[in-house]
Amino acid sequence: MLNNIRYEYYESVDSTNDRIKSRAHENENQGLVISAGQQTAGKGRIGRKWESPSHDSISTSILLKPEEITLEAIPTITVVAAMAVRDALYRIYGLNGLIKWPNDIVLDGKKICGILTEMEMKDGKVWFVIVGIGVNVHNKSFPEEIAFKATSVDLELAKAGGTHGHRQELTKEIWNSFAKYYNIFIETQDMSGLKEEYEKYLANRGNRVRIEDRENSYEATALGINERGELIVEVEGEERIIRTGEVSVRGIYGYI
Known part of the structure; x- marks a missing residue:
């Protein structure tokens, strides 16, 4: 169970995930959170770079040491983390985001968050897991190539005449929410206790989507998720995972 979260903050690091990894190699206990005002080498899914302008966004990672977890269950932790970010944004700011499978949080059709989960093995077992989360908070603009699909807490609050976000407050709320969802997940190592809530906020559900991998691209209809957090789609009358x-x-016709 995750119940002893400890926080460390640095003005600048190469990557909060990499900093956590170093501490894990020093036998740090589960629950350490490292956050930074700026990342110089942030990472995203599928080898992408995650931009972290100085003090505009949240860059934060946590160390997990789940006992006897299966390899098949590790990717589901990313799905659990998405639920935590969505929950925290709603609880603090009333921002009712959706989840674009598997782990992007979208507000008004634009992405506000990125999540990257990494792990290491030792003696044939999962040694530790790192969950890294990046949230756009104070960003007022974005590079041209992502401006059409990116947003921030401040930009969304401004639409409703609100004030601005607070990175420290949101960071702690994210990890509090994560602990709540993670402890439900770890009991069964699947989404059986969380699937209904996740699907309630699944942006893709019922929509036509394009599936792209390194070899193929095809259209499908998103139906929901299974207990492993995998997306169920329908292609020409047949279900695929x-x-x-x-x-x-x-x-x-757009990002989601």
Whole structure:
């Protein structure tokens, strides 16, 4: 169970995931959170770079040491983390985001969050897991190539005449929410206790989507998720299972 979260903050690091990894190699206990005002080498899914402008966004990672967890259950932790970010944004700011499978949080059709889960093995077992989360908070603009699909807490609050976000407050709420969902997940190592809530906020559900991997691209209808957190889609009347990893899911006419 995750119940002893400890926080460390640094003005600048190469990557909060890499900093956590170093501490894990020093036998740090589960529950350490490292956050930074800026990342110089942040990472995203499928080898992408995650931009972290100085003090505009949240860059934060946690160390997990789940006992006797199966390899098949590890990708599901990313799905659990997405639920935590969505929950925290709603609890603090009333921002009612959706989840674009598997782990992007979208507000008004634009992405506000990125999540990257990594792990290491030792003696044939999972040694530790790292969950890294990046949230756009104070960003007022984005590079041209992502401006059409990116947003921030401050930009969304401004639409409703609100004030601005607070990175420290949101960081702690995210990890508090994560502990709540993670402890439900770890009991069964699947989404059986969380599936209903996750699907309630699944942006892709019922929509036509484009599935893209390194070899193929095809259209399908997103139906929901299974207990492993994998996406269930329908292709020409037949159901298929889409696994997290080297796969991208896009809307036919836009980001979602």
